[in-house]
Amino acid sequence: MFWWQTQAGDGLTVAFTNTEAGNLALHVGDDPARVLQRRAALETAMGVPGGSLRFMNQIHSADVALAAGETSSAAGPTADALVSPDGRAPLAVMVADCVPVVLAGRKPDGGLVTAAAHAGRKGLLGGILANTVDRMQAAGADGIRAWIGPAVCGLCYEVPESMLEEAAGQMPELRSRTRAGTPALDLPAGAEAQLTALGVSALRVGGCTLESADLYSHRRSSSAGRFAGLVWLS
Template identity: 55%
Template sequence: MFWWRTEVRPGVWVAFTDAGAGNLALHVGDDPADVVRRRELLAAEAGLADGFQYMNQVHGSAVAYIGDAPVATAGSVGPGGPTADAMVSSGRPLAVMVADCVPVVLAGETAAGRPVLAVAHAGRPGVAGGVIPATVARMRAEGAGNIRAWIGPSICGSCYEVPEGMRTDVAAAVPATWCTTSWGTPGLDLPAGARSQLEGDGVTVEYSGPCTLETDGLFSYRGDPDTGRFAGLVWTGE
């Protein structure tokens, strides 16, 4: 069920699911009841009663703040959740869904020791549009310090071919994304771009996952456009 999971500080957990957890997205033509059941099983595996907060991801740079109220949409059949590509909370469990885009999970804490959690969906438009710096800024607005990040599995620069003009445009905004594929064509290295933005904002990157296209057991849209979505997760617990 979990590709990678660890307690990153006492009581704070970060994980990335794999294909064994099944598709967790409601927007890819899957049976909504099956998706809800998988989400509930995932929450139970993490020891959560209320489940994870998901969002309607639109390849933008909006950051939603999730308050302390119970997650009202976690088990609903409709898409639910805020329309955004990042979320920040003061402890509510958060989820971001991907199948080649970069899932970024972040955790910090206030001076009083209260956790500040975040997730970001960083595809090509999100990296270029600054969704990661916007997420870090929102965390700091909530008093977060000592912010660390975990970059989940995503398509690597050696595999992500794009038109030359697209590479030029994205690299103009985030130079670290410029790359060439393994077969010599223009590419974009989105994980490198995400890392550069995080480190440029003083955030320590603790983990970076493998390439989704090259790795069995992970969903990849480039490998199969009809694929599902796995999740990056952050939550508090025992």
């Protein structure tokens, strides 16, 4: 169920699911009842209360929402990053080639602020990670750490030359080439560079969604499901 998982200290767990957890998205044509069953099974595996895991209605924006209250609707708020100001809400970000980023920072009183962000090409260039860090800092977070999950790699994310030049002109770290020498974008490298510039300590978990059958990839199949990046307190 978990493709990668780590205990990050202070009772914090960071993980990324795999295809064994099944599709977790409601927007890809899957049976909603089965999706909700998988989400419930995931919550059980995480050890969190049923209905407490927060999802988003992701639209490739740079918008950040706050996780408030004990539970949320199945779809969640329309945003591409979700921040828990006290770290208590288990957070999820769904992807199938874009970059899942989960973050955590400490408050002066010892409490935590956590976040989950969906960083695709549009979101990266639009400032989703900077906006997420800003919102975390506004909630009192310092010493922010980030975990960059599996995404389509810079050797696989082929794009038109014009798109490469436009994106790399704004964020040079995105510039890449496929193994065949065609233009490509390296989204994880761009995410890491942006986080580092924001003063965030970032760990790249690695893994290419297009190359790994254990992960969903929209580029490999347009009907692909979505796996999740997760952050929660035990």
